[in-house]
Amino acid sequence: MAVKVSLKVNGKSVVAEVEERTLLVTVIREHLRLTGTHVGCDTAQCGACTVSMNGRAVKSCSMLAMQAEGTEVMTIEGVAHADGTLHPMQAAFKEHHGLQCGFCTPGMVINAIDFAKHHPDPSEQEIREALEGNLCRCTGYHNIVKAIGAGARAMAASK
Amino acid sequence: MHAFKYHRPSSVKAAAALAKGEAKLLAGGQTLVQTMKLRLASPSDIIDLGALQDLAGIQSDGKTVTIGAMTRHADVAHSAEVKKTIPALAALAGMIGDRQVRAMGTIGGSLANNDPAADYPAAVLGMGATVITNKRKLSPDEFFKGMFTTALAADEIITAVSFPAPKRAAYIKFKNPASRFAIVGVFVADFGSSVRVAVTGAGPVVFRQAEMEKALAAKFAPESVANIKVKQDGLNSDLHASAEYRAHLVTVMAKRAVEAALK
Numbered sequence A: 001m002a003v004k005v006s007l008k009v010n011g012k013s014v015v016a017e018v019e020e021r022t023l024l025v026t027v028i029r030e031h032l033r034l035t036g037t038h039v040g041c042d043t044a045q046c047g048a049c050t051v052s053m054n055g056r057a058v059k060s061c062s063m064l065a066m067q068a069e070g071t072e073v074m075t076i077e078g079v080a081h082a083d084g085t086l087h088p089m090q091a092a093f094k095e096h097h098g099l100q101c102g103f104c105t106p107g108m109v110i111n112a113i114d115f116a117k118h119h120p121d122p123s124e125q126e127i128r129e130a131l132e133g134n135l136c137r138c139t140g141y142h143n144i145v146k147a148i149g150a151g152a153r154a155m156a157a158s159k
Numbered sequence B: 001m002h003a004f005k006y007h008r009p010s011s012v013k014a015a016a017a018l019a020k021g022e023a024k025l026l027a028g029g030q031t032l033v034q035t036m037k038l039r040l041a042s043p044s045d046i047i048d049l050g051a052l053q054d055l056a057g058i059q060s061d062g063k064t065v066t067i068g069a070m071t072r073h074a075d076v077a078h079s080a081e082v083k084k085t086i087p088a089l090a091a092l093a094g095m096i097g098d099r100q101v102r103a104m105g106t107i108g109g110s111l112a113n114n115d116p117a118a119d120y121p122a123a124v125l126g127m128g129a130t131v132i133t134n135k136r137k138l139s140p141d142e143f144f145k146g147m148f149t150t151a152l153a154a155d156e157i158i159t160a161v162s163f164p165a166p167k168r169a170a171y172i173k174f175k176n177p178a179s180r181f182a183i184v185g186v187f188v189a190d191f192g193s194s195v196r197v198a199v200t201g202a203g204p205v206v207f208r209q210a211e212m213e214k215a216l217a218a219k220f221a222p223e224s225v226a227n228i229k230v231k232q233d234g235l236n237s238d239l240h241a242s243a244e245y246r247a248h249l250v251t252v253m254a255k256r257a258v259e260a261a262l263k
Ligand SMILES: Cc1cc2nc3c(=O)[nH]c(=O)nc-3n(C[C@H](O)[C@H](O)[C@H](O)COP(=O)(O)OP(=O)(O)OC[C@H]3O[C@@H](n4cnc5c(N)ncnc54)[C@H](O)[C@@H]3O)c2cc1C
Pocket: A044, A045, B024, B025, B026, B027, B028, B029, B030, B031, B032, B033, B049, B069, B070, B095, B096, B097, B098, B101, B104, B105, B106, B107, B108, B109, B110, B112, B113, B115, B117, B118, B119, B120, B152, B156, B157, B158, B159, B179, B180, B181, B182
């Protein structure tokens, strides 16, 4: 059996015909071919699959596509400006070497943007707590924490 | 994940009518979706409560805080009403899992699941909250039955939970560093005339610690519980912690919770 799921992804309306058991991440990666959203653990631990749903960071491997019915989803592909200018959070990750292999980065950036909206000037402790659901195998987190602090302040300044 | 039929009812009544046999309700999906992916659950039908807007929301009259079953952990953690009336409850919700889990997970799903290491059961038992369903109202003693077991019937849906506001309260947990679930969590609530102490993570199901309640009712101070030795009989023992260690942690967490409640 198939169901129809209708949502907005990066500002565009999308209707996908999927099996009931299809995960949101599968729609994003396989139906829409937006492969910037990664699958690391597939068990709700690592946060590589994090996307923004109605402005909130969620793990797209841990929900059915149908749970996103009628919502607005933003993936890493929708973060930069149309002309390619990086979002302040992306620019901060670049500036502060907040990535090495880059596998965790899309999830980190999406979660960081949501976090920064509520924490315009976060402390290191707040940033580390906000990263509980995002694992990185490369960086040791230090530069990610620096990048998110700088990105949050840049976002607040550009408002 | 095995195939199933998907339903998105627009009323609690319609949801309850669909909830029979091998069907399962879906709230935030933060437990159920992974359980289905691992094929530990293979429901015939999924009844998504996501369209039931009336089940989400927080009401407070200053004496009681009532939280709709579909209210996300993040909304409880950030609610100005909850922070004002029962700050310990907002703090507890903010300690569950991680930001992404809190954006989806719901209080109804957490209570229905009744994981022995979950946080909300400690608040419900610790404050003597009322679990409201489409059929009846349940006290915590009636609701929590055992490990992953509750009094809920197959077609019974939690609609809200109503918490009486204590004079002061606090929740402290010793968390598993990987999952953030409680290895031991203690909720202490002082209602003036009585004190409740609820322990999660330590046993197969959340329980009250009568000896501590009595000592705290006589004098609400950390030293009242500091020397109470908890018996390890019947406590959980697993790769995370032995029963002996958990028993020790109950006293330490209780003492810290009283300290936090007094702040
Ligand atoms: C990485 C991770 C870390 C976590 N850490 C913690 C933690 O530290 N502390 C903690 O307490 N929890 C933790 N959780 C669990 C989390 O809080 C879940 O959200 C919660 O246990 C289930 O809520 P849900 O809304 O996602 O329910 P679902 O997964 O949708 O459902 C769970 C069960 O409840 C039933 N159900 C749902 N809603 C209702 C209802 N209204 N009436 C009757 N039955 C219903 C469903 O049929 C299902 O059996 C964690 C989860 C993850 C993935």
